[in-house]
Amino acid sequence: MSANSPGSSDVLEQVCIHTVAPEAAIVDKDGLFPDRSLKALAGAGLLGALSAPDVGGLGLGVRGAAAIVSRLAQDCGSTAMVVCMHFCGAAVLEAYGPAPIRRAAASGAHLSTLAFSEAGSRSHFWAPVGTVRPDGDHVVLDARKSWVTSASKASAYVWSSQPLRPADGALSTLWLVPADTPGIRIEGAFDGLGLRGNDSSPVAAEGARVPASAMIGEDGKGFAIMMETVLPLFNVLTAACSVGIMEAAVQRTARHASGVRYAHLGSTLADLPTVRSYIARMRIKTDMARALLDDTIAALEHRRGDAMLRVLSCKAAAGEAATEVLETAMRVCGGVAFRKDLAVERYFRDAHAAGVMAPTTDVLYDFIGKAVCGLPLF
Structure with missing residues (x-):
């Protein structure tokens, strides 16, 4: 298929x-x-x-x-x-x-998920401060993960730690950690502004003991897996989420503008050139973000030389565009947008999440600037 x-x-x-x-x-x-x-x-x-x-x-x-x-x-x-x-x-x-x-x-x-971000390294998810130590044929993990999606529902976490055996240049090692491992504790339910059902909570490990065979890949090679497997996919899928939110906003805003009438004028909101202009901008921004997303996927599929630059750009561009599109949707729909029934305010809140999910938009801009200027990213 x-x-x-x-x-x-x-x-x-x-x-x-x-x-x-x-x-x-x-x-x-x-x-x-x-x-x-x-x-x-x-x-x-x-x-x-x-x-x-x-x-x-x-x-x-x-x-x-x-x-x-x-x-x-x-x-x-x-x-x-x-x-x-x-x-x-x-x-x-x-x-x-x-x-x-x-x-x-x-x-x-x-149900899988990632447990990378930590308060100690913040948006620099590739550099965990959480530790691991050997214990016979097991290892013991200690860490404070700041945000883990599906924290209480996931079967296991793809978990990052410092390397088991530190070596020059090695930043991390990955582990498959069952969510019911003794010593793993979810630190409070998620009650956020947007994406309110994604169960994104802090997760702590205090003496969490897992088999040494739970190591994913090689010791010290977590960074490579993050960059080669996780980052391209995460950025593309987060951009896809932003594009979907924008698409919903365009459709709902256009439907609202076409359906709301001025009784005394016999016209709709969509009859106003200013409103049509706002909706046109929403459509264009959505299509631009989708075009960049599609080109990023093509760059990955064909292993183009600009693939990583596209990977960095697509999440930043789609996230920024989504906040702009939803701000415009709120403006066009006016007071009705503040009600729950139109759902525009829900998309508005959800759209803002992309900018703060690591790598954040500001970190991505820094990476993109380095890449364009020919500087090393790390």
């Missing part, structure tokens, strides 16, 4: 219409994890988008995964972000994990 096959897209559309969209408002209002949507996606096989067919996955690649996340974001940003992080974790497991875990991730029985 290809990324653009009618089968996968039709199944996704049905899941969105019948489950994701009806659940979205309550997920946001009550900060609920989108359990029903995740179960529907798993049942449809869509959580295995990046997993290989030999373990029951769809093998759709980054393009197929981005299409799924973007479509989900049109209805529910929280669901889209949970799936984004599952895909990132599943991609690591697909490259380095054992077949049973890969098979479970493909089926959705294993």
Whole structure:
């Protein structure tokens, strides 16, 4: 099945219409994890988008995964972000994990996520301060992870630590840490501004003991996995989430403008040139972000020399564009936009999350500037 096959897209559309969209408002209002949507996606096989067919996955690649996340974001940003992080974790497991875990991730029985960001290194997620020490045929982890999506719902975390055996230039090592490992503690429920159902909470490890065989890849090679496997996928999928949010905003704003009438004038909001101009700008910004996202995916697929620059640019551009598009949507829809029924204010809040998710927009701008100027990124 290809990324653009009618089968996968039709199944996704049905899941969105019948489950994701009806659940979205309550997920946001009550900060609920989108359990029903995740179960529907798993049942449809869509959580295995990046997993290989030999373990029951769809093998759709980054393009197929981005299409799924973007479509989900049109209805529910929280669901889209949970799936984004599952895909990132599943991609690591697909490259380095054992077949049973890969098979479970493909089926959705294993919900994956990343545990990289720490208060001590903030948006520099590639440089963990959390430690690991040997203990016989096990290791012991100690860390304070600042934000982990699906913190209380994930089956296991793709967890970063300092290297087990420090070596020159080695920044990190990755581990597969089951969420129910003794010593792992979720430090409070998530109650955020946007993406309220994504269960993004701090997670602490205090003497958390896991088998040494839980190491993902080689000791000290976590940075390489982050840069080669995680960063391109995470940036693309986060950009896809932003594009989906923008697309929803354009559609809802245009529908509102065409439907609201001035009774005494016999005209609609859309009859005003200024309103049409605002909506046109929203459409253009959305299309520009989508075009850059598509070109980024093409650069990765064809291993173009500018692929990393595109990877850095697409998340920053889409995140910035999303905040602008949603600000315009709020302006066009006026007082109605502050009500929950139009959902524009929900998309407005969700859109702002991309800028603060590491690598943050400001960090990306620094990286892009370095790349353009021919300077090393790290």
